[in-house]
Amino acid sequence: MPLSVPGLPALPPELAGPVAVELAKPVHTIPPPGALPGGCRYEPKWDGYRLVIVRDGSSTRLWSKQGRDLTDRFPDVAAAALAQVPAGSVIDGEVVIWNGDRLDFGLLQRRMVTSAARIAAQAAATPASYVAFDLLAAGGQDLRGRTLGRRRAVLDELAGRWTPPLQLSPVTADPTEARQWFDDFRTAGVEGLVVKGAASRYAPGRREWLKVKSWESTEVLAGGVIGPLERPSQLVAGRYRDGELVVVGRTSPLSPRQAAELAAVLRPAAADHPWPDRIGTGRFGGGRLSVPLIRVEPSVVVEISADTALQAGVFRHPLRFLRTRPDLRPEDLPPI
DSSP states (O other), X not given: OOOOOTTOOOOOGGGSSSOOOOEEEEOSSOOOTTSSTTOEEEEEEOSSEEEEEEEOSSOEEEEETTSOBOTTTOXXXXXXXXXXXXXXXXXXXXXXXXXXXXXXXXXXXXHHHSOGGGHHHHHHXXXXXXXEEEEEEETTEEOTXXXXXXXXXXHHHHHTTOOTTEEEOOXXXXXXXXXXXXXXXXXXXXXXXXXXXXXXXXXXXXXXXXXXXXXXXXXXXXEEEESOTTSOSEEEEEEEETTEEEEEEXXXXXXXXXXXXHHTTOOBOOTTOOSOSEEXXXXXXXXXXXXXXXXXXXXXXXXXXXXSOEETTEESSOBEEEEEOTTOOGGGSOOO
């Protein structure tokens, strides 16, 4: 039965949905314990969609970070929240989908484009999970003015009654444990850590949290460049999928030294290179704007640094060029 509170006062208008969320700014290293007010609290950075659960007296709505109502996209999460979350609650968290032992962002995106008639079947085949990490209201009362430590204590008590797909994100004040999460959770697709101050209040729209992404090196094929071949500005990376060379990402802008290192080993592609002569400037090479792509012979293996955000083997964020790998051949790279 849905939980309810007789005579519960209405939620404050700014928490009735859509809800403005606190944001995080990127940092390069894991902050020390005293870097934020009240001491740092470290949490995994989940590879999913930010989602706020608004549970009023009779229903549940799910709101994205951009203010979009996603209740119809995640009926499995909405039903669980209606049944398990008390009325008058507003919860901040992340919706994720597991594919085996790894998070799968592609399955999340499929929810966004699937027709309404097929959502139920998709939810049954690849159910979503909701990972809660903050509580903005309880019993109809706005908690955003309270410290993170106090909000988290109430959330911990609330989540003690939950069953899947609702779950509580782990948190630690121990930097050694946080470093272990940072290293060990990478293989599951967890992107790194989010760090918050235990004495901080919830600040909608402000970047007072910190995020540090987990990066690891891997190898790709040089499939093309943006800019002239003798002085490329970006490398377009490829891997083989079912025998076809596909674009898996592009690097951030190359330094003069990196451009020279690549220019020395790249050769123009033969006529059978499968890529087009232009590539989009958006994520995954899409978008309405495009730039010329200089195709190169896919015989040069390059080592890059990448975060853990993947979609069907494609890197969702820019890559960092590290070096060429003349000791490796294209056939040494596993297919995607």
